[in-house]
Amino acid sequence: MNVRTYLPRLTSVALAGASLLAVSAAEAKEITVWCWDPNFNVAIMKEAGARYTKSHPDITFNIVDFAKADVEQKLQTGLSSGTADALPDIVLIEDYGAQKYLQSFPGAFAPLSGSVDYSGFAPYKVELMTLDGQVYGMPFDSGVTGLYYRKDYLEQAGFKPEDMQGITWDRFIEIGQQVEAKTGKKMMGLDPTDAGLVRIIMQSAGQWYFDKDGKPNITGNAALKASLETINKIMAANIYKPAAGWSDWVGTFTSGDVASVITGVWITGTVKAQPDQSGKWGVAPIPALSIEGATHASNLGGSSWYVLESSAEKAEAIDFLNAVYAKDVDFYQTILTDRGAVGSLLAARGGAAYGEADAFFGGEKVWQNFSDWLAKVPSVNYGVFTNEADTAVTAQLPALTQGTPVDEVLKAIDAEVSAQIQ
């Protein structure tokens, strides 16, 4: 077992010495970027780099592909070690974690307020990267949500695309039960260790785990309560296929085992990666709760680019992000068509690609829909403890399904969150 005995040592040694093992500093005029997802962020950054190199032949790009957890771990280790040699010039950070990094490592990221015109971006994206009046990142993709559904399965169960528009969660569950009765397919995949769906439903009604001041907003949160009740109903109605982890969850719909997917627009590329399912999918707005402030629009994930203050190529990196991500409308058309990336630069929505019909979705103008829904996403304060709250929620889900009243579950979540966020 001696392999395992190294672990606690690893934890402490990593803090002090891991930077020695990590990649060495970027060479002159090479911009190093860390990001995840080779089919999405990595491919998009390569496209952006190619565009910039055309006009600036002296600048090349080294785009490094890690898993998201690895990017976060390497970044956190590098920042805490205090030596910047191992860090990239530009790093991708998920929006939920932005404030956590900005507040934990002051001075680590370069403020871009003076260089970038932020008035052109979706306001909720700019707000989440603002700290003490300075804006630190380059807003990138949006996680505006949609209900992707299999037209063929729903037709067999007697539902037309119109029947999927503007429905409530209760109606969604009814439809799910009929789909299973008629086709034998479950309505959706659900990973009980992932609170993503809770967050989608909660934000659709304009609430979050935290209030505007960052204080926990759990026991009095009507939207959180309603979303837990909804999850409970979905589980009680047994209209879901259980999934363990991300790849398992993706497998539920790529394999054709489930009739719908509710998640962020960035999943489009994965849905379209199954050419044999072309023409069988449709997209509708997500179901709404029946409480005050409920909408059919929400957000899941989405991320933005940040420049490291310590970067030797800081000026070039900022100029690059500004030239491509803040000004190049044509770039946004390319990444939308190729990768399904809905950017948060508002001007990009006037481009040609947004108005085009997509044959994979049976000729629907899905991009126009997504950008309409993007404008309606309720703005919330993600705070700095979303991961902690998520863990508390998933820890209490089994109690909920075993019949514990929702109010008691909320109290237990509140207790766990309060203990975690000191």
Add this chain to the structure above:
Amino acid sequence: MALARRGGIGRYYNVNGWLFVAPALGLIALFMIYPILWSLWMSFQSGRGMMLKFAGFSNIVRLWNDPVFIKALTNTLTYFVVQVPIMILLALILASLLNNPKLVGRGFFRTAIFLPCVTSLVAYSVLFKGMFAHDGIVNATLEAIGIIGEPIPWLTHPFWAKVLVILAITWRWTGYNMIFYLAAMQNIDKSIYEVARIDGVPAWARFTHITIPLLKPVILFTTIISTIGTIQLFDEVYNLTEGKGGPSNATLTLSLYIYNLTFRFMPNFGYAATVSYVIVVLVALLACLQFFAARERDR
């Protein structure tokens, strides 16, 4: 005394010896002792990321009020109490079966049982995750031979997730312990067994009264090594549950909690260092207890 009489030469050898080990000592001091002392200092600080402030004993107070820490501690101790005895016993039984010179193909069996030990921790965890998925090969097989009617929720039910982790680490580490026992058994003088056989001692009594007492130092060694390994359990749980220790923290271990406090949650290096010292204290206590228990039986 002999050294003192040799005087100057003795001192010369002494200095020379220290010079030879100095580079190694320097590296150990830099990469082992310094981080250990620094993490001890860190465990008295608290704050967000780099903004650490001295906080006295507040991290230790926080431990008692942290339901997630209590959960991780309970889980870790559950793994230890359930898994270590099962594995040690299994390894002993397998070793004594495979030590039988009359067994045909024992080289093959030894290799087969030891083989899991050379697999990568990450690779086998990922493989287990696939095999024990909702519609994975294990559920499909159990259903096909009629042992279960409904698929077992291996990864999504708190109880079964713990069972799966225990199954996985037992599969991975039993062969490792077995090799120690096999080696030790070959050192037991065969004449002891011969005498016992002539005296008519049955096989089971030979195992409990000769094999086990003579293996005691090795059993103590493997128990302590397994205890340390189980208390520090990380890789399997991280990979089986995508780093979350789910469902509902049912598989969360102390090491995984340290990782989460450092890399997944708002980074609080001070509190994470405190939790790592809990592991240190726990391992030290349990090792002392095991030494004590082993000494008792001598009398």
